[in-house]
Amino acid sequence: MTLDPALLSYYERGGELTRLRQGRGRLEYWRTRDVLRRVLPPPPARVLDVGGGTGVHAEWLAAEGYDVEVIDPVPLHVEAAGAVPGVRARLGDARALPVPGGQADAVLLLGPLYHLPERADRVRALAEARRAARPGGLVAAAFISRYAALHDSVYHGWLAEERDRTAAYHSVETGAAISTKPEGGFSGYLHDPGEILAEFTDAGLPEPRRYGLQGAFWLYGDVDDWLDDDERRELLLDAARRLECEPSLLGVSGHLLAVTRV
16 A cells, blocks of 8 residues: 555554564453464464554464565565565555455454555445455454554544644544654554444455454553463463453454454
């Protein structure tokens, strides 16, 4: 996909090299991996990792025997993902995938949809995932919750600043996440959980199963301590797993995953 210059600059600063590997971002990583391990076909299935960033998920998929190709619009990401053993990577747009149809056993959209502010573009990206997947293949897409920016602003203390508070409330009302940082930062589209179903339908995909990845646990002040300890991390992941599909809690999670079969 074509990124606007500010967003490209944000990603070219290299934040994705570490975002899911340290701090509370690890909860999103562990939970995404947890769900995917349960729904993916067994290796050596072919996985198309669209918007796969620096290859953080491609790395474990390849290590477990999957045939993985990353497609991403950021040159820095493609370079990093291509250096991961067993992973192929190239530049590409989620709305016009440079691949033949019907050959992927699974298509992952773990990044593109929340950077497409126009609904028509998100539906187009989902339709492209459907085209790329074989009959019976899996499509899994990640979304950021409509309420994530407001939750995050309280967690970090930003809500006390009028500019940040206005941006957070605007995101709840419209879904548009706007960076307030002078150097530029994350911007994108935040989904109400209910919107996901209609976008899948309009892309010609069956209704997906929706998973709340972090639940409310990403908002806990001591979540890093739980993730640092192997035993406590497994307890935390099990707790999140038990609540992952509860409709009343989907919007509390920072990120959601929607999974269906073609």
